[in-house]
Amino acid sequence: MIRIIKVTGESLSPLFLPGDYVIIGKCSYLFGALNKGDIVVFSHPSFGLMIKEIDSIDSMLQQIHVKGSHPLSVDSSQLGPIATTDILGKVVWHIKNPMRAN
């Protein structure tokens, strides 16, 4: 299944900026195919839909830890581990806003 998601927030800057679009795919991977460094969209019980980079994978507990690239980004130390069942998909295509400064 493929979805189109719009990015808000700065925590993955400068790679992903507010206004960018990403295509995420769930069929494109089986969970074993998730890798550290992949950008994933997941649903968080408190913060809703979020996009973050995978920092580490715990295949035993079927959960991941995430981080942003911005120094002020919240990460798994605040969000807690993310269950793989809450992952909507990983980014397979990134459409950058051509108006972005860089």
Added chain:
Amino acid sequence: MFYKFFQSVDKYLSFPEAKAHCDIPCGIYDPAPAQIAALTVVRMMDLMTALEQGEEKGRLEYHNTLTRYIAVKEEHAEKAKHEIRVIWGDYIKDTHLEKHPDLTMLVHQIMQLGSNCKQTINREHGLAFVDAINQFAEIFWLTKNVKTKKAKAPYAPGLEMFYPDL
């Protein structure tokens, strides 16, 4: 070209938004305001003691100044408690507590010492308040893998404080 296409479709379909969260919660947590507030509490105690030993005692100005010192001491003791509660409630997670099991007791101790500082002008309570908040700051920076250094605050009362060694 692709972007304009997606932007046009977005106007009609409103794609779901995924937050690359940075704003709320902002992730900006720092024990420094609590440390400064605790230092202020000790400073007010010192100023009150000095005032009591001065020659102005009994005059209207004396009462005015003393009242102001008390008000600031009260305000900053509460501020320090508030700042610690925010970090405790919003930032500290189970994983931190597993690594630092004494943290719960330390936060409780800070709350009680803050109240002691309001109730009395006992400098020992003030010093213990600063010390406990320093311990909290050290643990906080450890959770962020930020080294700390001990240094004297460059202003009265010049107590030793834990600062991030950036």
